[in-house]
Amino acid sequence: MKKTLLLSLSALLCLTANAEKVELSTPHNTLVLDLWKGGEPKFVYYGEKLSTSDLASLPEPTNANWSHLEIYPAYGATHTQSETAFAMRHADGNLSTQLLVENWTKTSISDKAPNGANRTGERLTITLKDPLYPNIVHLYYQAYNDVDMIECWTDVTNSEKATVTLTQFYSSCLPIRRGNVYAHHFHGSWASEAQLTAEPLNNGILEIKNKDGLRNATTDRQEVMFSLDGYGRENEGDVIGAALMYSGNYRITIDTDDTEYHYYFAGINPDNSEYHLKKGETLTTPHVAYTFTHEGLSGASRNYHRWARKYQLRHGDQARDILLNSWEGVYFDINQQGMDQMMADIASMGGELFVMDDGWFGDKYPRNTDNSSLGDWVVDKRKLPEGIEGLLRDAKKNGVKFGIWIEPEMSNTTSELYEQHPDWILKAPGREPVLGRGGTQVVLDLANPKVQDFVFSIVDNLLSKYPNIAYIKWDANAPVMNHGSQYLSKEDQSHLYIAYHEGLIKVCQRIRDKYPDVVIQDCASGGGRANYALLPYFDEFWVSDDTDALQRVFMQWGTSYFFPAIAMASHISATPNHQTFRTTAFKFRCDVAMSGRLGMEIQPKNMTDEEKMIGKQAIADYKRIRPVVQFGDLYRLHSPYEGDNLASLMYVSELKDKAVFYWYKLETFVNQHFPRIKMAGLDPQRRYVVHELNRIDNQPLPYEGKTFTGQYLMANGLEVPYSHDVDYHKKNDWASRVLYLEAE
Numbered sequence: 032m033k034k035t036l037l038l039s040l041s042a043l044l045c046l047t048a049n050a051e052k053v054e055l056s057t058p059h060n061t062l063v064l065d066l067w068k069g070g071e072p073k074f075v076y077y078g079e080k081l082s083t084s085d086l087a088s089l090p091e092p093t094n095a096n097w098s099h100l101e102i103y104p105a106y107g108a109t110h111t112q113s114e115t116a117f118a119m120r121h122a123d124g125n126l127s128t129q130l131l132v133e134n135w136t137k138t139s140i141s142d143k144a145p146n147g148a149n150r151t152g153e154r155l156t157i158t159l160k161d162p163l164y165p166n167i168v169h170l171y172y173q174a175y176n177d178v179d180m181i182e183c184w185t186d187v188t189n190s191e192k193a194t195v196t197l198t199q200f201y202s203s204c205l206p207i208r209r210g211n212v213y214a215h216h217f218h219g220s221w222a223s224e225a226q227l228t229a230e231p232l233n234n235g236i237l238e239i240k241n242k243d244g245l246r247n248a249t250t251d252r253q254e255v256m257f258s259l260d261g262y263g264r265e266n267e268g269d270v271i272g273a274a275l276m277y278s279g280n281y282r283i284t285i286d287t288d289d290t291e292y293h294y295y296f297a298g299i300n301p302d303n304s305e306y307h308l309k310k311g312e313t314l315t316t317p318h319v320a321y322t323f324t325h326e327g328l329s330g331a332s333r334n335y336h337r338w339a340r341k342y343q344l345r346h347g348d349q350a351r352d353i354l355l356n357s358w359e360g361v362y363f364d365i366n367q368q369g370m371d372q373m374m375a376d377i378a379s380m381g382g383e384l385f386v387m388d389d390g391w392f393g394d395k396y397p398r399n400t401d402n403s404s405l406g407d408w409v410v411d412k413r414k415l416p417e418g419i420e421g422l423l424r425d426a427k428k429n430g431v432k433f434g435i436w437i438e439p440e441m442s443n444t445t446s447e448l449y450e451q452h453p454d455w456i457l458k459a460p461g462r463e464p465v466l467g468r469g470g471t472q473v474v475l476d477l478a479n480p481k482v483q484d485f486v487f488s489i490v491d492n493l494l495s496k497y498p499n500i501a502y503i504k505w506d507a508n509a510p511v512m513n514h515g516s517q518y519l520s521k522e523d524q525s526h527l528y529i530a531y532h533e534g535l536i537k538v539c540q541r542i543r544d545k546y547p548d549v550v551i552q553d554c555a556s557g558g559g560r561a562n563y564a565l566l567p568y569f570d571e572f573w574v575s576d577d578t579d580a581l582q583r584v585f586m587q588w589g590t591s592y593f594f595p596a597i598a599m600a601s602h603i604s605a606t607p608n609h610q611t612f613r614t615t616a617f618k619f620r621c622d623v624a625m626s627g628r629l630g631m632e633i634q635p636k637n638m639t640d641e642e643k644m645i646g647k648q649a650i651a652d653y654k655r656i657r658p659v660v661q662f663g664d665l666y667r668l669h670s671p672y673e674g675d676n677l678a679s680l681m682y683v684s685e686l687k688d689k690a691v692f693y694w695y696k697l698e699t700f701v702n703q704h705f706p707r708i709k710m711a712g713l714d715p716q717r718r719y720v721v722h723e724l725n726r727i728d729n730q731p732l733p734y735e736g737k738t739f740t741g742q743y744l745m746a747n748g749l750e751v752p753y754s755h756d757v758d759y760h761k762k763n764d765w766a767s768r769v770l771y772l773e774a775e
């Protein structure tokens with residue numbers, strides 16, 4: 032959690048103790064705070080970029096201690112009844128804290144973003160101090176020069192004579208003006224991630240949290256969009272986005288009290304995590320990334336996507352390969368010949384990468400099902416007599432890259448690792464460990480530096496021995512099931528959750544320092560780790576273990592609010608689907624997967640010739656549109672959550688010279704009626720030629736090859752037939768379209 036920011040402070044612009052209104056801006060956003068030496072730091076404004084004259088005319092904020100709008104209220108001295116961002120027990124037992132402005136600095140920054148990219152911006156550092164105690168709290172607000180994002184975080188240093196205990200330590204607090212504010216947020220569970228919920232903010236508290244310990248995106252997600260003027264619209268309306276960037280337990284509290292504001296607090300979940308800060312130690316919180324837009328929910332998504340591709344996602348500027356993953360095709364039934372066949376099949380369809388999933392390892396205990404062997408990362412020579420060398424040779428022969436699955440933070444009680452290091456697992460003192468997946472899975476204690484070394488060595492051994500491994504799928508399939516670190520002292524057991532994630536980030540950083548190029552997928556029982564603390568070390572994440580195309584329309588819709596398509600692994604799988612047992616048309620499965628990072632998760636040898644043909648065409652078509660999908664701007668057009676059985680979205684290239692439009696029918700009824708979907712994001716003046724991709728119809732669409740202005744397409748859209756014009760025996764109840772638009 033403690034981030035080392037390679038700061039090169041190029042200019043110290045100002046340092047003042049008397050100024051009141053302090054402004055920080057991105058290209059289109061401005062944040063204004065009221066900083067007054069000896070007063071609490073207060074919020075003045077966050078929204079559209081302010082002109083110098085409007086900024087100057089903003090009313091003078093009040094500075095009386097009892098007024099509201101604090102941006103980091105601390106518990107106990109002046110705030111006892113309202114929600115607070117910070118609370119501690121001082122060394123002398125005092126539970127009250129008062130955080131008043133000492134001074135502030137605004138500096139230009141030019142440093143490395145978490146994903147290694149160079150970035151520039153401006154940082155406001157506010158130093159707060161309690162008049163009674165020597166401790167220092169810093170609030171940081173960092174604005175980017177080229178994307179509309181302001182990141183905020185906090186650190187606290189104990190300067191008292193003895194250890195203090197932090198009981199609440201949010202990263203940030205943002206007041207949001209009452210009006211008709213809706214919070215759009217995402218809840219879910221395994222195989223049903225990122226379900227959109229939109230609710231009006233009313234008096235009282237809305238709390239969003241996760242206490243899984245590891246997979247903090249499986250259930251509620253830590254990102255919220257606030258639509259300021261009613262239920263959010265996709266392409267118009269004022270929206271504030273707030274994304275907490277943490278990989279562990281978090282809590283978001285949105286408090287609507289008896290004033291004119293809602294108060295958004297976000298940070299590490301303090302439940303069972305009180306933090307003992309020794310004399311001289313500093314705790315740094317995770318960041319929160321804020322954006323503001325007039326362009327609706329999709330506009331806020333575009334801001335996050337641009338920021339993510341540039342600064343948060345590993346290799347966010349490099350196109351992703353089209354892959355076949357072995358999991359749903361063969362599950363644990365891994366063998367040399369089978370892998371070779373799958374590589375040959377994906378290569379013949381135009382794929383670029385093959386990923387061998389679970390089941391390849393274990394010597395004393397072969398990994399034939401999920402009840403053993405995690406931790407024993409040696410090739411099972413009974414299944415793969417020629418080892419990874421043989422697989423890499425076959426990959427080369429077939430002309431595809433090779434990737435491999437690992438679950439490095441875990442073990443099973445049936446494993447050589449557990450036999451050798453029973454003290455490496457998380458376990459409540461004096462109790463038997465609670466066991467997870469397969470009835471034997473346990474979590475390794477990443478608070479322990481020896482475990483950190485071990486986890487690093489799993490990746491290091493693979494990549495140093497086999498530098499041609501191009502891709503790693505890093506999985507994590509268990510929560511913290513009982514509370515106890517065998518490494519941490521008995522006094523610091525409450526540090527477990529925080530120390531685990533510090534350990535995890537340290538390992539990830541070590542891996543990236545040594546292996547900057549390898550592609551790594553972040554997976555945790557599906558989409559359990561879609562978060563911006565880990566993504567700087569990962570290239571993408573597995574959206575969900577549910578590959579059913581219909582449910583994916585909903586999950587990918589929700590996931591797209593904060594995460595770009597380039598990071599959303601989306602695979603074509605078999606029917607009946609292995610999670611929902613639904614049978615969808617093969618084309619529908621292709622069309623849905625093609626709106627994210629396309630891959631396959633199927634046994635190709637069981638595909639019909641027709642499916643292979645459509646799959647091959649889809650892969651060829653995806654290669655044409657890949658730059659638009661993976662680097663373009665997203666416009667969500669018609670939500671599947673509207674409940675009228677239709678969903679539509681599109682991507683537009685940055686230059687607005689290319690676009691891809693997707694249309695999905697979600698249910699079939701005779702004589703049903705759908706709205707005609709207007710496009711968005713095009714250049715009204717330009718003329719676009721329309722081509723249908725993945726076409727299965729006997730006759731082309733009436734506008735195939737025809738040209739329309741962006742103006743027309745955005746004002747009217749195009750009629751999309753509700754069913755496919757195919758021979759009688761091929762008819763089914765699914766319909767979907769992908770249209771490619773190229774400017775003349």
Ligand code: GLA
Pocket residue numbers: 358388389401436506508554555556557573576
């Ligand atoms: C998890 C992942 C799946 C697959 C299995 C393997 O469930 O989400 O994609 O890798 O583990 O055991």
